[in-house]
Amino acid sequence: MATVRxxxxxxxxxxxxxxxxxVAVARRAGVAEELLDEVRLAIGEACTRAVTLHRQYGLTDLVTVEMSDSDSYTVSVIDHAPIEASVGLAKLPPDELADESLTDDALTTGVxxxxxAGFVDDLQVRPVDDGPGTEVRMVWPVTRR
Amino acid sequence: MELSLTTRTVAEHTVLEVGGEVDVYTAPRLRERLIELVDAGARDVVVDLERVDFLDSTGLGVLVGALKRLRTAHGTFGLVCAKEPLLKIFRITALDQVFPIFPTVDAATERDGSGPAS
Structure with missing residues (x-):
């Protein structure tokens, strides 16, 4: 059950x-202080990706972020863009990063x-259950106080 | 914290000092400023990231765009960054192999220091 949505x-x-x-919910859930920068960056990247896709497809639907702290800290970022938009997520090799032919959008998506992938050990990208869309699910360990 | 942008000249280099958060919302302002600088004739550009609290993929994309622009204009482009969390972002994305990254503005503005934007 999501504690914060x-x-x-x-x-x-x-x-x-x-x-x-x-990050506020992560701190309260007991995620280690040294992981909070990574949590901040990863949630930001997942939301940026969702916002960019919605704008690309002219969608006004809301982007949803669900945060749950049952056994670990789980954050799901849910978009409603066509699923094929998620295809092609791949890490770019260094020699292609500054390649003239690479568009800014492709570069930003790849980066x-x-x-x-670099900041989240437990990362899943999967289609949502109902309708078009993708869920980016990230899990971090918590230390119970 | 809001984005702040300040330009100064150091040893014939245009140094753009960036502060605050560079993300999907603020990165367009950074892009505009870098384009203005190059359009105004700046050819040796250094972006100082020491006061940046947050940098995401959109900000990284803007920096790569500036590198390409200066390369086309036969200029140089370097970054100043000594903060470990930011350096980790450059390592993870392999962009540390794309940008010349210096620990200080002095190191970045030494005449032979930044080299061609390649």
Whole structure:
């Protein structure tokens, strides 16, 4: 069961709010202090990805962030973009990063995924159960106090 | 914290000091400023990230865009960053192999220090 659920219209300005809430709930859940920067970055990347997809497809649907602290700290970021938009998430090799032919969007997507994969040990990207969309699920360990 | 952008000249380099959070919301302002600087004739550009609290993939994309722009203009582009959390972001994305990264502005603005934007 989600302890905190946040839904926001797909506007870049709200991504910061999602990061702040995500880190506040992580701290309260008992995620180690040294992991909080990574939590902040990963939630930000997942929300940025969702907002970018919604804008790309002209969707006004809300992006949802669910935070749960049952046994570990689990954050799910849910978008409603067509599922094929998630295909092609891959880490770019260094020699392609500054390649002239690579578009800014492709670069940002590739780099964003590299950050998610690099900062989250337990990461799943899967289709949502109902309708179009993708869930990016991230799990961090908690230390019970 | 809001994005702050300050420009100064050090040893014939244009140094853009960035502060606050660089993310999907604020990165367009950083992109605009970098484009303005190059359009105004800056060719040796250093972006100082020491006061940056947060940097995401959108911000990294803007920095790569500036590198490409200066490379096309036969200029140089370097970054100043000594903060471990930010350096880790560059390592994880392999962008540490793309940007010249210096620990201080002095190191980045030494005439032979930044080299060509390659």
């Amino acid at each position: 946040l839904s926001f219209s797909p506007a870049p300005v709200h991504v910061r709010t999602a990061r702040l809430v995500g 964003g995924f590299a950050l998610l």
